[in-house]
Amino acid sequence: MRMLIMGPPGAGKGTQAKGVAAHYGVPAISTGDIFRANISQGTELGRQVQQIMASGGYVGDDITNAIVADRLAEEDTRNGFLLDGYPRTLGQVAALDGLLAEQQTALDAVLVLTADTDELVARLLRRAETEGREDDTEEAIRVRQKVYAEETAPLLDVYRERGLLVEVDGLGAVGEVADRIFEQLPR
Ligand code: ADP
Numbered sequence: 001m002r003m004l005i006m007g008p009p010g011a012g013k014g015t016q017a018k019g020v021a022a023h024y025g026v027p028a029i030s031t032g033d034i035f036r037a038n039i040s041q042g043t044e045l046g047r048q049v050q051q052i053m054a055s056g057g058y059v060g061d062d063i064t065n066a067i068v069a070d071r072l073a074e075e076d077t078r079n080g081f082l083l084d085g086y087p088r089t090l091g092q093v094a095a096l097d098g099l100l101a102e103q104q105t106a107l108d109a110v111l112v113l114t115a116d117t118d119e120l121v122a123r124l125l126r127r128a129e130t131e132g133r134e135d136d137t138e139e140a141i142r143v144r145q146k147v148y149a150e151e152t153a154p155l156l157d158v159y160r161e162r163g164l165l166v167e168v169d170g171l172g173a174v175g176e177v178a179d180r181i182f183e184q185l186p187r
Contacts, residue, residue, distance in 0.1 A: 001026055001080040001186075002105060004087070006156070007113035009144040010120035010127075011170040012177060016113065017084040019178050020185070026080035029071055031064060033084075054134045056143030058088060058151065065095040072099060088152045109185060110159040113170030113177070117145055 001024040005013045014030060021028035035053060038046035045067075049059045058064075068086055071077070087093045100106055121141055128136035135144065159165045168180045 001082075001109075002100070002107050003081075003109045003111060004083045004107065004159075005085075005111045005113070006152070007170060008115065008117070008120055008148045008153075009141070010124040011113040011115045012123075012174070013084050013113060015174055016111075016170075016177060016181060017082055020111070020181060021082040023182070024080060024082070026082055027076050028082045028084055029068075029077075029086075030084040031059075031067060031086040034067055034071070035059060054140065056135050056140035056147065058147055061089055061091040061095070064088075065092060068092075068096070069099055072103075087155065088148075090155065090158070093155055093158060107159075107164055109166050110164040111181065111185070112156060112165060112167045114167055115170040119171060120145065 003020075005017050005020065007013050014033070017028040017030065035046070035049050039050050039053070040046070045063070048063065052059055064086065068083070072081065083096075087096050121138075124136050124141045125138065127133065135141075156165060166184050168177065168184060170177055
């Protein structure tokens with residue numbers, strides 16, 4: 001199973017990605033997690049992305065595509081993967097298409113979690129209190145929603161046209177959303 005999980009910031013991608021990836025026995029790969037791990041380890045990459053992430057903007061395509069190409073070259077992705085938070089731009093879609101073509105593989109599904117903006121902002125502000133993520137300030141949350149709408153929402157049309165899109169309402173308890181997801185995905 002090779003799939004993507006998409007949706008606006010706060011829709012619960014990371015949480016659902018874990019369950020879906022475990023179900024199919026594939027690694028869940030989150031570009032946001034990779035960037036955060038680099039920041040907390042103080043790597044050169046971490047230094048490069050820290051400011052832009054904290055502001056709520058997107059890391060450049062060159063850096064992001066290189067990270068994903070490296071990760072998808074690892075052995076554990078051979079029989080599948082779940083990408084969480086990638087691709088987010090049309091340039092990243094093209095890069096991923098190229099990578100998969102080289103491997104002579106293709107995506108099986110693109111899962112999208114939908115939710116309304118007010119609910120998303122409320123969730124992220126609650127998370128700010130417990131997790132203290134640097135990009136969960138009100139200002140950065142606003143920027144992230146706007147950047148998603150402008151840069152990433154158009155990708156849904158691309159994958160819809162390819163017949164890959166599986167849309168699931170992300171509102172409700174974690175278990176309820178998971179049930180909705182598995183109703184719609186292949187076994
Ligand atoms: P969320 O989707 O809830 O904002 P993520 O952990 O997926 O959380 O992403 C956090 C931040 O990491 C993004 O706002 C962005 O700065 C950076 N990031 C993650 N994935 C990408 C990507 N594919 N392209 C560019 N930037 C990314």
